Amino acid sequence: MYKDILLSITGIETFPVVSLLLFVTVFTAVLISVVRMDRSHAQALAMLPLDETSSVRPVGEAPR
Amino acid sequence: MSVILTSPTAVVPRTIPTVDEQVRTEQFAYDNAVVRQFAVATAFWAIVAFLVGLMIALKLVYPAFLSGLPFLSYGRLRPLHTNAAIFAFAGNAIFVGVYYSLQRLCKARMFSDRLSAIHFWGWQLIIVLAAITLPLGFTTSKEYAELEWPIDLLIAAVWIVFGWNLLGTILRRRERHMYVSIWFYLATFITVAVLHVVNSLELPVGLLKSYSMYAGVQDALVQWWYGHNAVAFFLTTPFLGVMYYFIPKASNRPVFSYRLSIVHFWSLIFLYIWAGPHHLLYTALPDWAQSLGTVFSVMLIAPSWGGMVNGLLTLRGAWDRVRESAVLKFMVVGVTAYGMSTFEGPMMSLKNVNALTHYTDYIIGHVHLGALAWNGGLAFAMLYYIVPRIYGTKLYSERLANVHFWLATLGILFYAIPMYVSGITQSLMWQQFTPDGVLQYPNFLETVVRLRPMYMLRAGGGTLFMLGGLVAAYNLYRTARQGTFIAAESAEAPPLVAQKRAPLSAWHRRLESRPVQFAVWTFASVIVGGVIEFVPTALVRSNVPTIAAVKPYTPLEIEGRDLYIREGCVGCHSQMIRPLRAETARYGDYSKAGEFVYDHPFLWGSKRNGPDLHRIGGKYPASWHFVHMKEPSATSPGSIMPGYPWLYDSTLDTSHIEGKIITLRRLGVPYPEAFERAAEANLRAQASSVAESLTRGGMPANADREIIALIAYLERLGTDIKAAPSAAATAPAAGTGGH
Numbered sequence: 001m002y003k004d005i006l007l008s009i010t011g012i013e014t015f016p017v018v019s020l021l022l023f024v025t026v027f028t029a030v031l032i033s034v035v036r037m038d039r040s041h042a043q044a045l046a047m048l049p050l051d052e053t054s055s056v057r058p059v060g061e062a063p064r
Numbered sequence: 065m066s067v068i069l070t071s072p073t074a075v076v077p078r079t080i081p082t083v084d085e086q087v088r089t090e091q092f093a094y095d096n097a098v099v100r101q102f103a104v105a106t107a108f109w110a111i112v113a114f115l116v117g118l119m120i121a122l123k124l125v126y127p128a129f130l131s132g133l134p135f136l137s138y139g140r141l142r143p144l145h146t147n148a149a150i151f152a153f154a155g156n157a158i159f160v161g162v163y164y165s166l167q168r169l170c171k172a173r174m175f176s177d178r179l180s181a182i183h184f185w186g187w188q189l190i191i192v193l194a195a196i197t198l199p200l201g202f203t204t205s206k207e208y209a210e211l212e213w214p215i216d217l218l219i220a221a222v223w224i225v226f227g228w229n230l231l232g233t234i235l236r237r238r239e240r241h242m243y244v245s246i247w248f249y250l251a252t253f254i255t256v257a258v259l260h261v262v263n264s265l266e267l268p269v270g271l272l273k274s275y276s277m278y279a280g281v282q283d284a285l286v287q288w289w290y291g292h293n294a295v296a297f298f299l300t301t302p303f304l305g306v307m308y309y310f311i312p313k314a315s316n317r318p319v320f321s322y323r324l325s326i327v328h329f330w331s332l333i334f335l336y337i338w339a340g341p342h343h344l345l346y347t348a349l350p351d352w353a354q355s356l357g358t359v360f361s362v363m364l365i366a367p368s369w370g371g372m373v374n375g376l377l378t379l380r381g382a383w384d385r386v387r388e389s390a391v392l393k394f395m396v397v398g399v400t401a402y403g404m405s406t407f408e409g410p411m412m413s414l415k416n417v418n419a420l421t422h423y424t425d426y427i428i429g430h431v432h433l434g435a436l437a438w439n440g441g442l443a444f445a446m447l448y449y450i451v452p453r454i455y456g457t458k459l460y461s462e463r464l465a466n467v468h469f470w471l472a473t474l475g476i477l478f479y480a481i482p483m484y485v486s487g488i489t490q491s492l493m494w495q496q497f498t499p500d501g502v503l504q505y506p507n508f509l510e511t512v513v514r515l516r517p518m519y520m521l522r523a524g525g526g527t528l529f530m531l532g533g534l535v536a537a538y539n540l541y542r543t544a545r546q547g548t549f550i551a552a553e554s555a556e557a558p559p560l561v562a563q564k565r566a567p568l569s570a571w572h573r574r575l576e577s578r579p580v581q582f583a584v585w586t587f588a589s590v591i592v593g594g595v596i597e598f599v600p601t602a603l604v605r606s607n608v609p610t611i612a613a614v615k616p617y618t619p620l621e622i623e624g625r626d627l628y629i630r631e632g633c634v635g636c637h638s639q640m641i642r643p644l645r646a647e648t649a650r651y652g653d654y655s656k657a658g659e660f661v662y663d664h665p666f667l668w669g670s671k672r673n674g675p676d677l678h679r680i681g682g683k684y685p686a687s688w689h690f691v692h693m694k695e696p697s698a699t700s701p702g703s704i705m706p707g708y709p710w711l712y713d714s715t716l717d718t719s720h721i722e723g724k725i726i727t728l729r730r731l732g733v734p735y736p737e738a739f740e741r742a743a744e745a746n747l748r749a750q751a752s753s754v755a756e757s758l759t760r761g762g763m764p765a766n767a768d769r770e771i772i773a774l775i776a777y778l779e780r781l782g783t784d785i786k787a788a789p790s791a792a793a794t795a796p797a798a799g800t801g802g803h
Contacts, residue, residue: 026330034323037323042322043322045576046321046322048239049309050312050317
């Protein structure tokens with residue numbers, strides 16, 4: 001039943017090849033972009049969880 | 065008024081020009097109420113999951129423990145335990161982490177309080193329905209996807225509500241950049257949705273009975289694509305999101321390398337989705353798919369360890385705090401266990417290692433290292449971090465938290481180590497030949513009784529871990545009692561529109577500020593692996609060579625098979641003989657892909673507490689099964705299998721047999737036209753013949769009892785291939801005897 005649906009998709013045999021190329025391309029792009037990434041920008045992003053917007057602080061913790 | 069963004073360590077200047085100093089900030093409040101609801105549910109279901117786990121652990125030591133009651137039998141409780149641990153305990157813990165951290169990372173309240181409420185109560189309803197239906201024997205038998213189709217639909221609906229709330233919050237955020245945790249949450253939502261839908265495709269027969277859309281090899285491939293990625297995207301990615309948020313929060317320092325986290329994320333979601341076939345090595349799955357699974361599993365070490373290192377190195381220079389903080393202790397042990405599990409996984413994907421560990425207790429040790437230390441550790445660390453904060457107080461007792469930590473750690477060791485020893489022991493015994501070339505332990509039972517001490521130790525380890533959980537629940541309850549709940553935690557931040565966009569040079573930086581595009585890319589990534597693996601297997605007929613002698617099950621055998629599914633026999637017995645000498649010598653001819661073409665669902669199993677049953681047909685007379693199933697130790701002294709006395713009292717329900725035949729035909733099983741109308745008569749005839757043979761053997765039996773159907777199914781198993789092809793070619797498509 002589901003095979004008929006899959007088989008009715010034109011050019012489905014190229015899907016795996018397209019997928020593999022997509023995978024290799026994106027993976028390479030991520031590596032390149034990360035290597036070239038601005039270090040200070042990365043550090044600023046890493047600080048995101050530590051931005052306190054709330055007025056509540058646990059007891060005994062000094063305000064930052 | 066403007067928000068002053070300062071860093072605690074003051075070494076990293078914030079360089080993103082996000083705040084227009086002239087713009088007023090917006091006042092809003094974080095929703096802590098939903099966080100508290102999920103936290104209470106996490107603690108409650110944790111204890112339930114541990115308790116059911118302990119019950120089935122004890123049943124493997126003392127088979128008589130709580131025996132004789134169908135809804136408390138091992139086969140029915142095992143899926144309850146796994147579902148409770150994964151979806152109730154870890155699931156609720158995920159939602160605690162997501163609802164707490166997402167609001168703070170987005171500097172926004174959850175998108176909709178109503179959606180949050182529907183999500184919470186919907187999820188608890190699913191769990192309660194699971195806790196009712198699984199012990200009653202309503203199961204699809206597909207591991208971690210056992211729930212029947214109406215509950216599957218409910219899961220899909222509630223999951224969409226969660227995703228809607230998640231995406232809505234992200235779209236309404238006041239922080240332009242999505243922190244790495246949010247990516248992991250997004251990937252979790254998208255991928256689990258895809259996995260759940262694809263694996264749950266089934267055709268209903270009745271309200272609580274359905275047949276998988278796929279058969280045999282394809283069903284196995286889809287199931288383990290799902291099963292493996294349920295571990296990846298339900299038990300790993302959301303917890304990585306939690307790790308990336310809570311380790312920096314608890315240690316008060318930024319993550320070690322943000323750049324590493326980007327590589328970690330993309331490589332993890334890209335690679336994980338391909339690795340599913342490593343659960344099916346040496347099976348009847350096509351070889352190329354097995355190899356693909358192995359290669360990608362080994363590659364997975366890189367991103368997994370990258371993530372572990374990133375988490376642990378975040379604590380560099382702060383190790384003194386680990387000594388004092390139970391939160392960090394649980395985090396460190398959790399992340400370390402993640403590293404160990406993700407090393408074990410790829411190693412066990414190598415065929416030679418897999419031949420040793422598959423079907424054994426080693427796997428049980430492996431998954432519990434992950435579940436107890438990684439998921440459990442992070443969940444409890446999160447609770448210890450969040451509960452005091454939402455109650456505006458300190459943890460009631462740091463000392464009790466440390467007691468919990470040691471109980472949990474010792475519990476994990478006493479659980480995992482006996483399982484590793486037991487797994488390797490049983491595997492080596494299964495494979496041991498004498499110098500004469502025959503199996504040294506031909507009786508499977510010899511290998512079972514040897515493991516009993518290890519099973520006792522494991523139950524002890526589980527008890528320690530559960531005691532720790534109880535200590536935690538008490539500590540958190542007292543913490544809540546001494547504080548005052550802050551349901552709405554006020555906060556302020558400038559709106560997103562008022563913030564200047566960062567110069568968007570790098571594409572990933574652009575992507576990080578565009579959640580919808582980000583989600584689309586994530587979706588594309590996870591679809592890739594699934595498509596490559598699945599499409600060729602589904603379409604190329606030569607992948608599953610048909611065997612002329614293999615015929616559809618008879619109506620009575622279908623009913624027997626459904627009883628096999630209901631009682632959870634697949635939890636302890638595989639139906640997949642690997643092409644290894646030790647297996648063919650013990651069980652008979654290895655299993656061929658073509659033998660399973662009518663198996664909706666497949667029942668290959670993943671664990672051998674008992675022997676493989678694929679070639680059980682014809683091995684024993686019906687009378688042996690009749691005695692054995694009632695009281696296994698009668699035929700097999702020392703057996704740890706429970707008896708199934710209720711199968712002898714209950715009358716077989718044949719009211720759905722017509723619908724079952726129609727449904728299976730619709731799925732591609734070649735029953736002749738109008739066969740469904742003859743099905744009931746066919747069933748009665750075969751049942752009478754089984755009952756007569758039992759009576760002849762001195763065991764008077766009623767033909768209308770459930771046990772008759774189960775025996776008919778067991779007698780049929782794996783016998784088709786033995787029939788001569790020429791004889792089989794002339795046999796009717798759905799013969800009355802089938803063998």
